[in-house]
Amino acid sequence: MTQTIPNQDNPDQTPFSDIRRLIASVPGADRDAVAMVRERDAMLTKPAGALGRLENLVEWLAAWQGKGQPSLDRPLVCVFAASHGVTKRGVSAFPAEVNRQMLDNFAAGGGAINQLCAAYGLGFKVFDLAIDLPTGDICEGPAFTEKECVATMAFGMEAIAAGTDCLGLGEMGIGNTTIAAAIYAALYGGGAAHWVGRGTGVDAAGIERKVAAVEAALAFHAGHLDDPLHVLSRLGGREIAAMAGAILAARMQRIPVVIDGYVATSAAAILHAIDPSMLDHCLAGHVSAEGAHAEVLERLGLVPLLALGMRLGEASGAALAIGLLKGALACHRDMATFAQAGVSGRSES
Template identity: 80%
Template sequence: MTDESSPFADIRRLVAEMPGPDEDALAAVRARDAALTKPAGSLGRLEDLVEWLAAWQGKAMPSFDRPLVCVFAGSHGVTARGVSAFPDAVNRQMLENFSAGGAAINQLCAAYGLGFKVFDLAIDMPTGDICEGPALDERATVATMAFGMEAVAAGTDCLGIGEMGIGNTTIAAAIYCALWGGEPAHWVGRGTGVDAAGLARKAEAVALALETHAGHLDDPLSVLARLGGREIAAMAGAILAARLQRVPVVLDGYVSTAAAAVLHALDPRALDHCVAGHVSAEGVHAEVLDRLGLDPLLSLGLRLGEASGAALAMGLIKGALACHRDMATFAQAGVAGPA
């Protein structure tokens, strides 16, 4: 039985209130698409993306006027176990790089006309070492999810979700292993470029973490609190808030989809408003996407994080909508339609 006094009770209520797709908007897009100067289905998945935008925005003519990419940044106590190729100092340095406009994501957002915002989730205060105890308690987890919900507070019509945090591929692997089982070594990957010894340390950390929290991992929200991190919790909150406000979401890579996996474990419908921007080069990301029922838009061998794959995919979505919105119909162009 669900404990209504638990801090997680409000999250469960929000999940239960998630709206579904707008069938009228979907029908309107399909009707217009049938009249455009092209063979039916000839734009392939670009047509599907416009339908997806319409269904979740609830608009007969979808918009892409205020696209926003959000990067959530956190730090992790587990990094003391040598699970990353980079030191924790990189967290603060990368935040400064984002602010100065010097990161890859800055260039991609500028190239595609995307808004960009970074959320500093107590970057100088690492979460608890998951091998020794919970990363966060329940109240802190819910508060961080609520903070992530603010990503859509200023208004957007398409949200890209990404992260930055040394050690967070280990955290993501622990979440996947807790949710889906299997050997820890199956879920860990090279991350930012660890060597074989570092990869072994990651697997050992995940195994120890699951042993430490045995008996407390039957609830997805408990998995998030005990094994997650602030950026994971904030991304889960942002994805959920976007659903409630009818904002389509583009997910980034291996770590971002760990936040999505928690919501999917709560309710398999929770990601219906999401697309996977890309499949990354990290470990078993392709398997993760398959388990979540997400077909990635791009496969470019990326393993950077910081929403880089989501931003690239949003450029594709922008192009898809431009075709649907601005292409002439057969009648407008004086072109004979299909016989």
Template identity: 75%
Template structure:
């Protein structure tokens, strides 16, 4: 395609097409060390597979978790004018201030597990358009925001957790799922911040209106993202792609973060091979989505907070798995007899 006729989305498709694969030699190196550790083979279950996953996608036989980061992307949404949230838009700015002051749940989780934490303000005071009457974002704005999200891995991050904050964004996520997977739109809609029955009905109506308005454009997952999504969802999709290119494993948070992943999976089912699903959320039809993208969640705690909280908890388990693999004594070191 000539430069004159290329579109911003073409750059994203090129990144997807050029994704690197796993490093199998690194996996074999991890397995070889695991066989020497003072435990029965396979006794740590999925913990052992987590270390193999780190090695495969970092491309290192001795994987690291030296600079883990939870990145939270914050955006605001025009669709909140439809009464789809129990909280006002002012909470967006207030929560950014709460993050900065260390007062949110994710601050405590990151402190408990020794995780880095960074918030990305995606024009929080400038909501996207109301997708029930026009596209939430133009194509160029969607791609520019994805590019902004790619900056999350700058600085040597070796394990990335992605999360989000934005009043109204569970409505956007539900619309994305309904567009990608079809079926009754109500199936994908949950109570988000805790809306009552009338609020839930307004959320369903908003999703239905968005699907009807944009129905001629929803065969393309990137159009789905731009027309129905939000800046934080775009940025998370960009972060996932950049992490793949730079060999950084990714831990995906809950219902809204998974919407960014689902768009990439719809483009190419291999796009999430370097990603781990942190948990299954109590919001909407998250379990259904995880099954569709082929991810088994690490945790099931009934959470629906967002802000990277599930990702942070899962990253604590990944850190523990890595510590067991790297710090446990071998049979020879500990003078422990091997099994038959």
């Protein structure tokens, strides 16, 4: 038998080793760009701080785009679609065939996300992650292998290959609120019932089945959930792995990210559990009505931009938030300065 000699300079030779190296090498914020935004903001025809968080949002864009004049010329919303073996346990109000039907609906322009992207002038892409091939039932085995997980993350990293200056992330997949609940329970502890919500609208019996599924998954994988990437491969799904990859790639390329709701946030939670600074370039588009999303966002240090009682998924909250970002940037870019408008500035005391 051939013995593999580990690389002493890089002892981590698991399928996840490249992911860990990328996370360790991500760039930080551009403070010079933030200073340039603040300098212009001080000259605009408004009291300092009068636009509240809108001013901070422009600073955030500048910090992570790495330029003093941030842009939203090519915002892109991506929806990653996948299917899950756990759906056979009756954890959703809708059957698994809705996955393919919803992809057809997106293609025809009939989804809510299609209308939001059109209204705000956002690019829109849908990624079919083997929608007709469910991942393994997490109650009786891993969702997928570590190699498959890494390959799916790499696929998600390609989502920004065509270029964008702001990325909105969302998902579609029957059963994936159960998957997200299992991820949160593995990362943060607590009973399954604490993390399980109604998803697409299951009744009380459906809630019981979801809780039972999460409990069974945690029991089956006990002893193998001490590493966030193992949590992802054992309990996750293709859309969640792909979103994690997209968040990582966006950081490497200085692209700000707007995260959607309960399920999309679980991808961010995996990265945050590895390195809390991994979400500094991310914004929570909204707080979902689903389950304990508000608690998760608090744990991640993300203050949601909107609170509209939504639980649709498919990047709907992220798209709305990018629309608000466009408004914030328009004010910063196009407002007149005191000098241009002939308006007297603040009086010196």
